[in-house]
Amino acid sequence: MLVLWCPDWPAVAAAAVGGVAVTRPTAVFSANRVVACNAVARRDGVRRGMRRREAQSLCPELAVFGADDGRDARLFEAVARAVEALVVGVEVVRPGLVAVPVAGAASYFGGEHALVERLVDEVSAAAGVECQVGVAEGLFAATLAARRGELVEPGRVAEFLAPLPVTELDDRAELVDLLRRLGLRTLGAFAALPERDVVNRFGADGLLAHRLARGRSERPPLRRRPPPELTLTEEFDPVIERVDVATFLAQGLATRFCSGLAGHGLACTRLGIYAVTEDGEQLGRVWRCAEPLTPAGVADRVRWQFEGWLRAAPGRRPTSGVTRLRLEPEETVEGRSLQLELGGEGSLEEDNERAARAFVRVQGLLGPEGVLTPLLDGGRDPAARIRLVPWGDPRDRATPADATWPGRLPAPSPATVLDRPVPAQVFDADGRAVGITAREWVTAAPRRLSVAGGTQRDVVGWAGPWPLAGDRRRPGPQRARLQLLLASDGGPDEPPEAVLVHCAGTENPLWTVEGVYD
Template identity: 60%
Template sequence: MSRLLVLWCPDWPVVAACAVAGRSVAAPAAVVSANRVVAVNASARAEGVHLDLRRREAQGRCPDITVFPDDPDRDARLFEPVAAAVEEAAVGVEVVCPGLVAVPARGPAAYFGSEEAAAERLIDQVAAHTGVESQVGVADGLFAATRAAHRGVVVAPGAGAEFLAPLSIREFREHPELVDLLRRLGIRTLGAFAALDPGDVVSRFGAAAGRAHRLARGLEQRPPARRRPPVDLSVTHNPDPPIERVDAAAFVARGLGERLHSGLAAHGLACTRLGIHASTANGEELSRVWRCAEPLTPTGIADRVRWQLDGWLRGARRPSAGITVLRLEPEETVDGRALQLGLWQGGHDEQAERAARAMVHVQGLLGPEGVLTPVIGGGRGPADQVRLVPWGDERVPAAPVDQPWPGRLPAPSPATVPTRTLPVSVIDRDGLEVGVTGRFVLTGRPDVVAVGGGQTRRVLAWAGPWPADERWWELGAGRRRARLQVLLAEKSEEDSQDALLLVRENEKWSVEGIYD
């Protein structure tokens, strides 16, 4: 696992808002979004103001508080000088979000003598160049290193799980539904969550909880299966005229984000580390890497590109000429197939993202099994070919599609597959039940089908049987079935004909599918 040094600027949205307004950060202040507090400084916290408090209640508790609107562009623009200051003392700087940067710890620790010395040097560097207070933490992995930065500590290698164990489950701020559910179950610390069986966590709470469980155990969010994508997946734009204004940068960012995401999706990939590179008309080279815990959506890519261009074009060290070349490079990717939206294929747009958030919200209310999506796989019968998986879980078919599957039914497949057994009887002209011999031959010609309640329907046509003799070589696991398609006469003049897929197993017939 990579060892990271994380520099954190406490209450950064408030610090940035105060800097723009020309107010002292020592005075009580808060940043509000959707009428709720999303950031608050130490002076306001001392008066009882905390995150998620309503604006009016915050002002009631602290009448002198200054309230600022949430502005991610402002936060990112003012944070660029901090990232640049860190970059002067350490290589490989990655912006996680405005207010937080990560650096591989090995280089600075070797250069300055130890991880503690490197942490002190970066704090001094940021304070000297920007006047901003910061804290540094060092640990294995981004999650543990970020929590260490919030406390200003250096966690020994391999001690991440021990460090995280006593921390509150509320550290999973990005997953409020999961936190609320775990607290209602009596799980209050990361250590208590980490003690649960990983398989039980995934089966009960879903894939997102499984990733959070890995973090609580001091592991990476995903197993180390990342790979560097081919060079041709990067996207380049040559603006004409050169980009000099933020509004032009925002327009370019959206188009580039869509292009990069589409290229990655075509290869089954998603980006978790985004490199933004720019060149100006005077030959200046600008570069910054953004790291994200979750795979970036087109909107997420566009936001980070816009924030970075805003920081370059309006920052204290703005380039001397407009940007003539802009290149986005996926520095690190993960398998993106599990992230594709089944109902909105190709629709990683704002509507699809809202739908995904709504489904996650429903899962928070009903549990992971409350929202299921179908995955088509291999098999002989319609029920065998469809696997329902909780929303967000990896969409892997139950059986491979590319196998021959002898005895598989021909197209088309039934439109409806009953979820419970519907017993029927197939009768020949002599009033005897039609069976299937050991050689998969019908014992008689189907004449009528008796469905539930004793109602009989005449058989107009039939096809089959299709034999399925599965795992005959394995003692106790074999399964013999025969399928039969029947077309039934209408019940009355107003009704239409019905087509059923019947299956015979253990000397009994049942309805396996209904055709439209």
Template identity: 65%
Template sequence: MTRAPSIPDGSRVAVDGDRVPVRMLVLWCPDWPVTAAALAAGVPAHLPAAVFAANRVVACSAVARASGVRRGMRRRDAQSRCPELVVFGEDAGRDARMFEPVAATVEELTVGVEVVRPGLVAVPVRGAATYFGGENELVELLLDHVSVHAGMECQVGIADGLFAAVLAAHRCLLVEAGTAARFLAPLGITELDQPGSDRGELVDLLRRLGLRTLGAFAGLTERDVATRFGTAGVLAHRLARGRSERPPHRRRPPPELAVTESFDPVLDRIDAAAFTAKTLAERFHTGLAAHGLACTRLGIHATTERGEQLTRVWRCAEPLTPQGIADRIRWQFEGWLRAGEGDRPTAGVSQLRLEPEETVTGRSLQFGLWQGSSAGSALGGLGGEQAPATERAGRALLRVQGLLGPEGVVTAVLDGGRDPAERVRLIPWGDDRAVAGDRQAPWPGRLPPPSPATVFARPVRAVVTDSLGTEVDITERHRITATPHRVALGTGPARRVRDWAGPWPVAAQWWDPHGRGALARVQVLLEEADQSEVALLLVWQGNDPTQNRPLWIVEGMYD
């Protein structure tokens, strides 16, 4: 590709009211999970291999692809197409540990190396390209250096912004400065669903709406995207337009948000580091959350007992959760402590510091702070980090609430009361779900369990008759006048009663002349025309003054 003069990194060049993202170089090792697994197991590179999770292919080698193996394929299908396929299990720790020497090799030539994920590193271009005489010279030198010293075949791409640079690396391209949007436009919309991005549902929806390329999606206005797809859609839209993965005005993290921990005895085992990582990650995440922040670039700095300094920066597309922070600490320790001779630290780690290299505000948290909140408890009490599906449901509900108002989305709370209707209290989404009444109070006249599964919002009139066709009534002493034989609902035909129970009298609002007065409930089991059965909860409400006959209504229906 013919290259034009580059725009200096970090300069605020206005393009459609936005600035050009920092120019990034991305080094990508294709099929890294398979490569790492094969290296760890000593499997030769010429054998077909694949990594499986949940019995499906998540990564496969080029030799396996030549035999017809593809991502997402079931294990049985993959092995039927390639009987000699070498099978590996998914192991994120192994992938990170095996990739550490590659990242260290890149760091020998450039500064500011960030591990996006195992198999992919990114580095700002400006300084290194100036030092080595240009971007082409930097790419050639880096490819040779990694091939010789790390023994890995890799691909390099350069473009404005991390997203475009990753796709350029997949194609071994150097995209001209300022032309990222033009480069991205003809690419398929599925490119948005990069590993770790969690955009599969959004991409599927865009495809069903007819948006098959990044250019078609970028052609929509940001307001329309925000209205239809919310925050996740706006972020993806920025990427499709060739902008940075997050808005440019990011907050500089206060220095007191860094977390430092000293160890005595020192950390020299992976299991001890993994145990410590969980506690340290919780402290780090809690400190950020108290300031309404979340970390998107995590700096892990370690000092060994002999004064050696170990540093690595992890970049993430989404705000890190405590589990994500702990995983990256563990992966990094595996890479450090299991490195080869000469690269491994000579002593255990005596001090560890976590530093937020980059943060985003609370609006970008995507409900990662649900744990213990009213929103989390509204969907079963699971924290956002523990239930991704719960997070997606919460985002959808808040989006609807923004369109319809606070009262437009409500959830049910089981409260105290006598009848099924008054026991269920509807509260707006996000409000306090505390129980107002005492569920365990005696509640005289309360309906015995089980409660009906369906409670009708509008009363349905019923006519209850005995075997002679006389309407059944309730006496002043709360006795039923005859055995229910048939029940007619509304204007429908009468259905035979197979069984019944009750009545359960309730003195409701006896002090109010306009109240309901005495009530009585009866459960009936009706026989349907197709020989099936339906159970109903009937309520006797006295006499209908307009017709001088017993007034029965259907209050609920049992499953």
């Protein structure tokens, strides 16, 4: 697989549309945080995930743009066409990244190095952008090779991946955080684990990441060919000449397309989008995806492709409107993970639409805060990680996915988190109150717990403490959390109970129970 990567593509596309010089620092923001920036901005300290105010304080001349997937896809179509002029079988992974099979093209141009040089020159001349090319076995390894401009020889992909940090699995933030806390900081160290142990400890998502770290594809190839009836073709009268019309129609087509695949137990990972114009022009593009496409994912890619077709530069756009659209599953995988219910086709989408309409009506009666939905965000304790978002507002994280939280509790979280912590007392073996020292450790091993002045229960095990980070320059009691395993207060067959407690202070410590584990 050959992957051509245009670095910082959202920032490059935004600067091109805004008429900003490439030498000026540029950043693209979503939810007031940096999602992409160019190399000039990075030299001034701007980084992904940074707040807008902080980024502009570091770089006052920063050119600021909002995120726009349509803009990125529209401009990237010129890059895809430049690659397609030399190599057949172009597959767009996302705006800024394109993949092609390398074997036939390398033989035609006299080797992989010659092919890479021709591609870089062609993209630079036709699209006017810089790019990097990488070659390796598999899309994941080829993408990492493109970021480093390397050509990995066949059979050496595991050797290439081994020294790379696990942060390269950047779309799996929780798994990466767990691997780093376990001391597995490179892909090679993760790949060395036995597959059975990976499944038992990290689950299905960890197994997929383990396959990537070993240099294998995320999923074994599915040998059966998609049935012809899974291809969806739609005729349009009047013809489609505007992107907003195509976007509206794509939503219904995407739902029907994915429902047909689900009926055969399949999901699409390579989507072919083909169109015919009123003048008979043939348009086509293949989109490759790491994860099986949902209806929303299919609709997005149809919209992006129409952005590239209908809003291309004069001379490159179709001379007439689109009369026929065909969605074809070029590659499929087993779709067990997408079969969410046993109901009829489209019932899940209909239920969601009915619920959304009901929520809007309630908000009309009670106001925007009348309907809140929970969002798992950053924080040190389970209660702080839950943020309630009004229905209809963007569900974006307020903190970066890679943010560190000193004192954060390890998994699993308590099954029950109390709205109001309950006062408690913790004693050592001699009946003295246990507190937290200035070095953030317990003054003695916990041996008994009394909740709200009730009967003291024996502590048969404990873990922690996990200090709560604060401003150490300000005076105040030390604070930390512990997990306590309590002896059963029932019969001998009753299982023990585990609780999460919080302590503040050394002298006259204040204890509270914050959560209960199953």
